[in-house]
Amino acid sequence: MTRIAIIGAGLSGLTAANSLKDYAEITIFEKARSVGGRMSNRRAEPYFFDHGAQYFSAKTDEFKAFIAPMIDDGLVKSWNVRFAEIEGRTIIRERRWDDEYPHYVGVPNMTSIAKHLSRGLKIELGTRVHAISKQLDKWSLTDDLGRSLGEYDWVISAIPAEQAADLVPSSLSIYPQINSIKMEGCFSLMLGFDHALPLDFDSALVRGEDISWISLNSSKPDRKGGFCLLVHSTNSWADAHRDDDRDEVLQYLCEQTSLVIGHDVSKADHKAVHGWHYANAKKRKGDTHFVDTIENIGVCGDWCIQGRVEAAFTSGSDLGRRVLVELNKV
Ligand SMILES: Cc1cc2nc3c(=O)[nH]c(=O)nc-3n(C[C@H](O)[C@H](O)[C@H](O)COP(=O)(O)OP(=O)(O)OC[C@H]3O[C@@H](n4cnc5c(N)ncnc54)[C@H](O)[C@@H]3O)c2cc1C
Structure with missing residues (x-):
């Protein structure tokens, strides 16, 4: 089964995970001790x-x-x-x-919304993804202490824009757009x-x-x-x-x-x-998410659209659908 790592258990990451969970093996990494991100208490x-x-x-x-x-x-x-x-x-x-x-x-x-969406998902709480790199056809993730978090076929970043720009390789075709957005x-x-x-x-x-x-x-x-x-x-x-x-x-x-x-x-x-x-994040027109289908990496988050809960949902949902197309599941 395709292995997908999702970074961030806010609404966008949890939405993407729920769209994909029946078709791929999903692991979510969340640096906080609880899910929800900016929808928390x-x-x-x-x-x-x-x-x-x-x-x-x-x-x-x-x-x-x-x-x-x-x-x-x-x-x-x-x-x-x-x-x-x-x-x-x-x-x-x-x-x-x-x-x-x-x-x-x-x-x-x-937070109860995120907790509800987390049911049945594999979520590694208290785990900050420090680096991601591609070796051959697999993505490798490591945490703050340099420990391996496993190898994956796809990576989805569902974290704020600046943090995504720090994490994804600057060689990616989608990088300039991600890096241009300031929160x-x-x-x-x-x-x-x-x-x-x-x-x-x-x-x-x-x-x-x-x-x-x-x-x-x-x-x-x-x-x-x-x-x-x-x-x-x-x-x-x-x-x-x-x-x-x-x-x-x-x-x-x-x-x-x-x-x-x-x-x-x-x-x-x-x-x-x-x-x-x-x-x-200010309202912007254009893509609701970013995806590099050669490198198998997707990026979502409210900031792709606007700093709103509904935007986080739309971004995660659209990216999930797009990845399913790439996996030939729709
Ligand atoms: C103060 C404030 C007020 C707001 N008010 C409203 C409002 O009234 N109405 C409204 O619609 N929207 C509001 N929003 C915006 C709304 O909260 C967001 O649009 C939405 O929650 C964003 O969801 P997300 O999944 O895109 O990102 P986030 O919720 O930010 O989720 C990202 C997650 O990724 C985790 N993370 C980050 N880096 C890493 C890493 N390296 N490794 C592992 N995990 C990582 C974070 O801990 C976080 O849990 C507000 C936001 C804030 C902060």
């Missing part, structure tokens, strides 16, 4: 945070069909809450999200409170500040735990401050949040910050 009991993707929409029929069984199983639910647009530190527009244009979340957290960072501020704050919104887009998003994570469906806020910095602020001392980042984002919501958050019961070097 943090726990600091009694507080729970989706610190990456906040929600997602479904525009294409294929993605709608993909999430339909998860909706039936209660694994994905609509987050129907009070949404506000904040500018000049005041709410300039507000509306209620509803089922007419659903804003979906994983239940009981974002943007983001800081996630996680705040847990032992009492509820009287907010006029549950989710808010913020303009004109160094923070861009505030959500009441505990207002998402079926969340356990205490009152907690999740705040995102703007991508530009994160890129300008990516190497700053984390305590200073945390303090600054707390100050920004306090100013925007009109409540002092510095006394929160729980405060933490997470930095994403590669959080977001």
Whole structure:
């Protein structure tokens, strides 16, 4: 059977794996201790945070069909809450999200979608692929310590653009395109409170500040735990401050949040910050994935299309289909 190594257990890698698993022997390598990538969550009991993707929409029929069984199983639910647009530190527009244009979340957290997709797959967690090289007609993968991770007929990279450009050989025909795409960072501020704050919104887009998003994570469906806020910095602020001392980042984002919501958050019961070097990618037209059919290597990820959950699905699904064609399975 064809052996395929997939690097990355975010939504794009898991989607590609599920498309291919009946036709090839798949091994997924994931550097983190859990699956989900940027659709993951943090726990600091009694507080729970989706610190990456906040929600997602479904525009294409294929993605709608993909999430339909998860909706039936209660694994994905609509987050129907009070949404506000904040500018000049005041709410300039507000509306209620509803089922007419659903804003979906994983239940009981974002990671549950990836966990569901991981069932039955062979996933090596805590394994960072450090290098890949082609010897004769096989790809060899090695980890951080130089240990072999095996030989494969195909390799699929399902990791952020810059990390893919570091890993795939620069001699590949698809390399210049991969290397031309730059992603943007983001800081996630996680705040847990032992009492509820009287907010006029549950989710808010913020303009004109160094923070861009505030959500009441505990207002998402079926969340356990205490009152907690999740705040995102703007991508530009994160890129300008990516190497700053984390305590200073945390303090600054707390100050920004306090100013925007009109409540002092510095006394929160729980405060933490997470930095994403590669959080977001601008919308681009063209290929939804990249593939070199001479060398048997494919590259997918949200960034091929746009920094969105649905884009990660589309990229992984399209690449999976393309590899099946190459394997003469469709
Ligand atoms: C702060 C933030 C907010 C967001 N908000 C939203 C939102 O509200 N709505 C929305 O639709 N989208 C949002 N997104 C984007 C969404 O999360 C992504 O589009 C999607 O999760 C990307 O999936 P992916 O599989 O392409 O990549 P990832 O989820 O990044 O998966 C890549 C995986 O590869 C692993 N990896 C990397 N390098 C290696 C290696 N060398 N070896 C082994 N494993 C490796 C990583 O650990 C990771 O698990 C947000 C993202 C962030 C960070």
